Amino acid sequence: MPNDETEAAATPAPEPMADPGLSGLYGRGTKKKVSLTLDESLLLELRVLAGNRPLSTAVNDLLEKALAQHRLNELVDELIAEAGEPPPEVYEQILDEWDQGVKQRSTGRHGGASSS
Numbered sequence: 244m245p246n247d248e249t250e251a252a253a254t255p256a257p258e259p260m261a262d263p264g265l266s267g268l269y270g271r272g273t274k275k276k277v278s279l280t281l282d283e284s285l286l287l288e289l290r291v292l293a294g295n296r297p298l299s300t301a302v303n304d305l306l307e308k309a310l311a312q313h314r315l316n317e318l319v320d321e322l323i324a325e326a327g328e329p330p331p332e333v334y335e336q337i338l339d340e341w342d343q344g345v346k347q348r349s350t351g352r353h354g355g356a357s358s359s
Contacts, residue, residue: 274299 279302281289293301323329 289301289305290298292305
């Protein structure tokens with residue numbers, strides 16, 4: 244029976260998506276059973292996080308979010324390479340806007356234009 248290493252050697256890695264965009268583009272529905280070896284401490288934390296959900300669902304959800312974050316980081320790196328590092332004031336503005344959004348969500352208020 245093949246293990247992860249022999250299967251990985253026999254199966255070429257999928258090509259990365261040219262423009263992956265938002266999460267979910269890896270598709271919900273088609274699943275592939277794999278075997279993973281995880282650090283025990285991570286597995287314990289994952290089981291707590293999963294709660295009553297199947298472990299596969301929790302891993303899939305976390306991996307989808309991690310890949311979306313990875314794509315975002317790559318995009319930011321690309322923009323900085325093209326346009327240069329933004330000045331500190333831009334970071335301060337972004338953090339201020341983020342804090343305002345967090346406060347609005349915690350009080351149930353949503354910012355932005357209202358639709359009438």
